[in-house]
Amino acid sequence: MTVLSASDLRKIYEIGKQNVHALDGVSLQVEEGEFVAVMGPSGSGKSTLLHLLGGLDQPSGGDITLAGIKVSLLSDQEATLLRRRNIGFVFQFYNLLPTLSAKENILLPLIIDGKKPRDHEKRLQELLLRVGLSDRADHRPSELSGGEQQRVSLARALITQPKVLLADEPTGNLDSRTGNQVMELLGELSRDLNQTIIMVTHDPKAAAHADRVVFLQDGRIREEISLTGIRSMQKKVKSVLSRIESWE
Numbered sequence: 001m002t003v004l005s006a007s008d009l010r011k012i013y014e015i016g017k018q019n020v021h022a023l024d025g026v027s028l029q030v031e032e033g034e035f036v037a038v039m040g041p042s043g044s045g046k047s048t049l050l051h052l053l054g055g056l057d058q059p060s061g062g063d064i065t066l067a068g069i070k071v072s073l074l075s076d077q078e079a080t081l082l083r084r085r086n087i088g089f090v091f092q093f094y095n096l097l098p099t100l101s102a103k104e105n106i107l108l109p110l111i112i113d114g115k116k117p118r119d120h121e122k123r124l125q126e127l128l129l130r131v132g133l134s135d136r137a138d139h140r141p142s143e144l145s146g147g148e149q150q151r152v153s154l155a156r157a158l159i160t161q162p163k164v165l166l167a168d169e170p171t172g173n174l175d176s177r178t179g180n181q182v183m184e185l186l187g188e189l190s191r192d193l194n195q196t197i198i199m200v201t202h203d204p205k206a207a208a209h210a211d212r213v214v215f216l217q218d219g220r221i222r223e224e225i226s227l228t229g230i231r232s233m234q235k236k237v238k239s240v241l242s243r244i245e246s247w248e
């Protein structure tokens, strides 16, 4: 089943008299449980695509369908609700509130949605266990390492059980070992919980955890490759690298 799709998605930024075509007709279908990595050179439109899919910005043209509903047909308020309940976001920087504990940060999206945190205690404990932070729940962000903070932001993105997790360079601010742990976690979420994930990354090692890699160039999809048939992580990395190198 398709969870999220984009059809002929366009984004034009007007800067003075100049128009920048950040996205120039991107069509993409993401199936339930699929893990898609989006790669491409700097400025190719990766973050713009993710922001449009997540409703952080409005497209100049084209359509997005989320959970079977065409977003452009909804009022602003309806679209906000649809996204709040169906999309979780993780960014390069963790964006945690410094005065709240890890647990309070994770519960925040529920509070914003008018839900009572105590009704979601089981989900919270499961998530803390999954991200390996059960013994850090009462720590403030400043008392946590970068990798731990990113795992808090991951749990925060997942507390509402979103249909789609959007991740923009989730390992971009982490050293390679810690980044790899976060990637292992994303891979587990996809495999064990059938979590749909769309992740922007520059790192072929991170992309190798995905089922499919979509390569953007100049605001268009240049190529897509499937990694599901490849067994070893090393071969997956090689396959991603060989596509990138073939264009250089």
Ligand SMILES: Nc1ncnc2c1ncn2[C@@H]1O[C@H](COP(=O)(O)OP(=O)(O)OP(=O)(O)O)[C@@H](O)[C@H]1O
Pocket: 013, 014, 015, 020, 021, 022, 040, 041, 042, 043, 044, 045, 046, 047, 048, 049
């Ligand atoms: N708010 C904005 N106003 C004007 N132009 C923008 C804006 N955001 C992005 N752009 C332009 O749109 C194009 C695509 O940008 P985008 O950030 O999506 O690329 P990216 O592939 O994510 O790049 P990077 O890998 O460097 O993060 C670039 O040419 C960029 O300069």
